[in-house]
Structures are given as C-alpha cells and as structure tokens.
Amino acid sequence: MKIMKLAAITMAAILPVTSAFAGFPEKPVNYVIPFGPGGESDITARHQQSFFKGKFGQDLVISYKPGGGGAVGWSQLNRMKGDGYNIMGINLPHIIVKPKQKNVGFKTEDISGVYMFHYTPDAIVVNKDSPFKSLQDLIDHAKKNPKKTIFSGSGKGTANHLAQVRFDKMADIKTTYVAFKGTGKAVAALLGSQVSAEWGYTSVGAKHSDKVRMLAVAMEKRHPKFPDVPTFKELGYNLVSGAYRGIAVPKSTPEAIRTKLSTMIQEINADPEFQKKMENDGMAMLNVDASEYDAFIKKMTGIYLDAAREGGIIK
Amino acid sequence: MKIDAITKLEKADISGMLVAIILILVAVLALWDTTEMTDADSFVFPRAIAISMISFCILFIVTQMIYPSIEGNDEARVVGGSTTRRIGLVLAMVVSSLLMPWLGFLVSGVLAFGSIMMLAMYDEWTLSRRLLFPFAGIVIVIGFYFMFAELLLVPLPVGTLFE
C-alpha cells in the first residue's frame, strides 16, 4: 500500500505538473459557503452549481459553515485540504474590513482567491410612493434635515454601510444608518415605512420591482435590467461599489489546480445562460481571475479601509 | 446570638447564593470587556443586561440574608446515583469530540459510544450482551455516519491520522 502510494507520488513528480491535474475534477467538489443557506451568497453558488455539473461532469456540493459573519469559515479555510476539492466562497468587503476590526482568526492576505465572479451593486432603494423622485430630492431633504433621513441596510462594515458612509461624504450630507440582520429584514423595514429609504442592492430592485424603485445604482454603466435607473457616476458622484463575491482555496492548493479552477469558473461566467440568470436577479458580472486577484484586493482595500475609518468601524 | 446566625444560615440557599456571586463576577467581566467597544450599537444592550444581572443577584443575596429559605425546585437538588459515572459520561463526550479532528468522526464516535455504553451498563455482561451490544453499537454509529455523510452531505471529519 505504502509502496503504491510512494510510486504514485514519484510518478506525479516526474510527469509535467499540468498533466497530473489534467483530469481534475475527478470527484465532487466541496463548496463551502461561510454563511447560512438562503442568502445571496448561497443563491449565487446554487446558480453556479447547476452549470458546474453540466460543464465538468462532477457535482459541486454546497455546504454551509455560518458564524461570525463569515469569520468562522474563513478562519478555517487554510486548515482544509488543498487538493482543489475544497473551495470556499469569499465576500468583499467582509474579508477586508473584518480582520482590521479585531482578531477574527484570519487576515486578508491569508485568503487565496482564485476568482471574483460577480458583484451585487449598491443602490438607494425607496418605496414606489416615496416623495423622493430622484437622488437630488433625497439629497435636498437630507441637507434640510440632518440625520433625519433614515436608511435601513444590511449589517455594519458591509457594502451597504460603507456605501452610506462614502456617499454622505461625497454629497456632504448627514444621514442615519440603521443596521438590520440581512437584506431581507432591511427590505421589510423599507416596505413597512419604518425607514425613509434603504441602502440596498440592485437585487432588491429586481426582486421587489412591484413595490420599490431605485434612485441610483453604484455601477460604472447602467444595469442591463434597469436601463432607466441612473448610475451615481452620471449624477456626479464617483461611487462604484457593492458586495463582491468570489471563490478561494486553501493556501496549500497547487498552482496548477488554482489556474484550472480559475478557468473553470470563468467558463461558467462566460455562459450566456448563466449571465442571463444572474442579471435577472439583479447581479452584475465580474471577471477577476487568479492572476488579477491580488491587484484587485489591493485596490479595494484602499477604498474600503478609508470608508471604514470614516464610518468609525475601524480605528 | 451566634447560634441564631448559624441556624439562619442553614436555612439559607447557600448554593443559590454562591451561583449569584459567581454570576456577579461574570457580569463584571462582561462589563469590563464592553469598555473596548466603540460603537454604541455593540455595548448598549450587553451593558444593560450585565447591570440588571448584577442587581438581581445582589437583590437575591440580600433577600436570602433577611429571609433565608430554600424554595422551589427541591427535587432537582437531590443528587443521587454515581458521580463517577456522571463525570465519566461528560469526559467521554468531551474527549472524543476533541479527538475528532485527528481520529475522524467514525473512530471517535465508536470510542464515545463504547465508553458510554460501559458507563451506562447496570445489568450483567452476559455472553449474548457481550456480543449483541457492541455489534448494535457499531451498526448504529455507522448507520448515522452514513446518513449524515452520504444522505445529508455533512462534511464529517475524516481524521488527519488517516490521510
């Protein structure tokens, strides 16, 4: 037995690296979501799941490791086996902001991302019957009534919260941000008029299109599903942000497998059917592959940490 | 006078008061930890609770001093049976859980099952029991393992020793 194993290892060492993993994946891939089931991280993973099997012939098995707003999962990522069959979802700004707050068991640099595959852009959402018809209405109201414009949003130190902090500064207004547990609760507070508006996502606009409208979205260009909603950029505020999602592997995963995984996720991302499904849910596609990951995180770190300091989340 | 105080103390709920004192310390520890928090959203609630807990504990101790009485759940206070077996059960569960990352779920599960079975045995170990019980135990552990790992897709630890 041992000799066989040894032989296999030597064989693998002799053969060129790429061909050793040419057959990857040969068994189901375990995809850990560091949140509970039913959230947006889960739903996007489920979208990928249904394409994975068709393209690569193996199952993508989704499991959950919730706790600490993702920290429990990420702090254990590098302890998992690095054979490519263990991958984990990662979320921005979480993996950047959390480790800067306190010891959460992992550092941003500890996470080896292989691909960032989409983001859900931030957006200001109001009820259909809201007096705020445009972003300018809201800004005017906020200027006249400092702190009395109340936003709901999902959590603190999150995309929603950091967008609120950044936008307040850009527009020179003071608003109040009320953190709810998850987007569902934040939307319920908006629909029930407990708050005046919500810092939400384009996915909220897609899901609740019969009840709400968006004043502006934080994207480079308008979202294909909402051609009538302006971007913050068009209105003169340089705000492009959202909840970015990607996939990471344990540190011990070989380079060849990382590259392979990266191309695989890219392949799913390139599928028009997948894109259609994602965009219908209000998400925006993103393609940051393994080679561009580090530069991307560096860029986002600068932006998020400034906003987090501004918002008093980190010192 | 002195005898009075002692009889009074005998009637008092000593263990209840002891717990109250420990919980006051716990609450103080919590309060101390909240001083590091900067966001009011984080500390308002735990501080309010810790302070209430301290007040209830003090109130309890004071009432016990003035009107000593042990009331309520009397049955629960009677501790009968074997303390060794109790401690053994807890140890079996804790130790096998701690060994789980190394031994894997299956092995540590069998270990836990086996040792708890010995602890819970009050009848004689007849030959049939010697054969039947361990067998049934292994079937149960493997059955649950299969159900969780294969049907419910729970990633149960395989154990680093066996990789």
Place this chain on the structure above:
Amino acid sequence: MIENLLQALTLFHVALALGGVIAGTVIGSLPGLTATMAVAVLVPITFSMPPASALILMGAIYTGAIYGGAYAAILLNTPGTPSAIATTFDGFPMAKRGDGDLAVTLACLASVVGGIVGAVFLLILAPPLADVALAFGPVEYFWLAVFGLTLISALSKGNLLKGLIGACLGLLLSTIGVAEISADVRFTFGSEVLLGGIETVSALIGLYCVPVLIDLVATSDKHLKVTHAPKGFRLIEALQISWTHKFNLIRSSVIGTLVGILPGAGGSIAGLVAYSEARRTSKNSDTFGQGEPEGIQATESANNATVGGGFIPTLVLGIPGTPPDAVILGALLIQGVRTGPSLFAGDGSIVYTFIFGLILATVLMLPTGLVIGRYAYKTIITVPKAMLVPTVSFMTMIGTYSIRNSVSDVVIMVILGVVGWLLNRAGYSPSPIVLGLILGSIAEQGFVQAWTIGSATDNLIGMFFGRPIGMAIILFIAATFFYPMIRGYLIGMRGNPNED
C-alpha cells in the same frame, strides 16, 4: 381552484408529500437536525422538478420536521428546534410519569390542526396578512421578544429572582461572538472558538438533553416510567382531550400563524406566546409545567401553524419568514419563479397547487406521525439503558456537529450541559437561560434599531411607548407578568377551599 386541487392530487405529488413528511418527521426527531438543513439538502434535487412539485416536496419535509421535533422534546427533553422548546415543559413530565404515548399522539393531532389552520390562512388571506408583517417595526420585535421572556414568571416556580438572573445569563450568552448588526467582536476574549457565538440549537441540546443523560447514567432507574403495556395509540383519549380543549387548539393555531408571519421572529416566539396565552387563560394553569396536555397542544399547534404563516411573507413579499423559508425562496429564485402578490393573482397555479399540496402533506402527517411516534416511544421505553444512553449521546454529538460543521460547537454543547446541570442543583432551572439565549438577538436588534431611529428623530419615548401595536404588546406583557399575582390575590380574597 379545483384545477389546482386536482393538480396537487396527482400520484407524483401525493408520493412527494408522503415521502417528504416521513423524511421530515425522521429528520426533525433527531436532535440537531433542523428543518433548514433537511430542505437545503434537497435543493439540488428540486432543480429537475417543476416549481410546484419542488415546493410541495420542500413544504412536506419542512412541516414534517417541525412536527418531528416534538418526539425528542417529549421523550428526551430535547427540543430539536427552537420552536419545540415549550413542548418540553409539559411533554417530558408527561413522558416521565408514563404518558409518553399519549403526549406523542396529542402532539400529532395538535400539529395537524395547526398545520391546516396555517395553510388555510395562507390560502385565503396571504396578501393582506403580509401587510401585517410590515407593520411590525424594530420596536414591535423588541416588545415581542420581551413578551416571550415574560414566560419566566411562569417558569420560575418558587423564586422569580432566580428566573430573572437565569434570563440575564441567557441574554448575555446570546451576545457572544461577532454581533449580528454592529459586526463588533464581543466577549470572545481573543478566542477563535467563540467567534461564531453560541449556536442556539446546540445550546438547547446541551442545556436540556445533557443533564438528562448525566442523571440517566448515574442510576439504574428506567428513563421513563412505564405504567401500562405499550399498545394502541391512545388515540381516543387524545381525541377527547383535544375536543375538550378545542378553543385552545384554534387559538394557538391562530397565534402561531400570526406570529409566524413576522420574518425572523416567528418560529421561536410563536410556541412561547401560544403557551403563555394557553396558560394564562386555562383553568388548569397551576399544572402547566408539570405535564399538562394543554401545554403540548398549544406549542405543537402553534409551531406547525408557523409553517403556513411563514410562507405568507415568503411568497407575497419575497422576504423569508423563517430560515427554512429562506432556503425555499432561494430554490424558487433559481427556478426563475418571481414571488409577489402576482403569484396569488392571475395565473396562481403554482402557489395554489403548492398550498393544496401542503394541506395534503399535513393531513398525511396524521397517520405517518402516529405510526412513527408510536415506534419512537416503543423504542425509547424498551431499549436497554446501556444502548439508550450511548445512542442518545452520540446523536447529540453528531447532530450538534452538523449544524455548523464544527467540533467546538460539540464541546460547547457538553460544557453548557454540565453548567446547566450544576445550576439546576442550585435551584436555577435551565428554561429561563434558554429563553434569554433564544430571544436575546431578536430583543437586542429591535432595541438597538429602535434606539437609533428614535434618537435620530428625537422621539425616543414615542418610539418605544407610543406606537399602537407596540402598546398592545406591552398590555399583554403586563397581563401575563402580573396575572399570577393578581390571580393569587383574588384566590386569597375569596379564600381557597382547597387550601391545605
């Protein structure tokens, strides 16, 4: 409508409903396996089904799992899910005195009634009731959690102060880890193990089940008293009791549905509120907590009613009512089904087929539940102690592990069990701690949010005490909290003839 009913009754759907209910009941009866997990495992299977069939399967598993939680609660004193906590209050005492079979049958009947009431509300009143969910703001959630906590006054027999201390301990424990809304790391003292906080279900298993195991292993006494040879379901007896207390059943089902509509709060609070109201209005309120059938009826009908209730915001607003609803909603999104009032208007075929399927599954729960319950009871009383204790211990371990795939949760579970056992020796019962632990995050979130909004609008007092629904809940809180004292006073005035 008739067309939808017929669609729900195709052989395929009946098979799905039956299979789902059986699987759900079994899963729910294992401590640690929650309805959420059962439903999540099914998601990939439902990709290849039409949406209505997928919904029927997931709904059947969900409703079965909520009922299955009653077995462990009654027979092992272990609420498999938070919604079954109050079932242990009277279920386990009943089982101990030899009425476990009756308790299981009563729970089955109550669950069926509750499930049907919830589904009927979903069928006829979903869109208007969804607006009720929206009328509940942060303050209302806060007061609702406080309402749940008032049960402490009932649960802490003898010493109210000890109950309050226990509740505070539970509330404090609920704040450990990364805070839900402020994202701050609290009370971990630098340890990674506590980052994720104390998981509620594993805490339930620890505080309720481990003490039972600890005492079970210490003596050769039987786990449950057996007063009669186990035969029959004691169905007629259970039907008689249910008929006598039919108002309790209906009231609890309605409470369960209404509270179940509230996203996030429903599941855990509904059973508590129903129990509390049943106790307050019952003639036998003194025997609540000592094996009173009305207590089981109240929680079990209420928690199954939350299934239908929880679907209301899920399907009408796209906001999940309970954690399993969140998974179901996700599965629907992937199928391309858009939720909203339009689902109920116009071509409502999916949703109505589903509701009839849910009712069908609930009805099927009666025979399957009775049979499985019977079997569970028989197993528990006949298995020798040397097999029962290790099996249950092993189940608590594997169940706790699989909630978050975490070994440390298992260790925390055992430690909490030991602490709970010790505290019980000192006269602090575990229930107030559990209530605090479960209601803590709901109370904290509501409180902090209401505080933020109230201070931003310079109207803190108006926020907390000036909103109509909030005021109504405060009145109920006062009634429940002071009722035992008032009642005692009135009895004292009249002079109680039964006084010994």
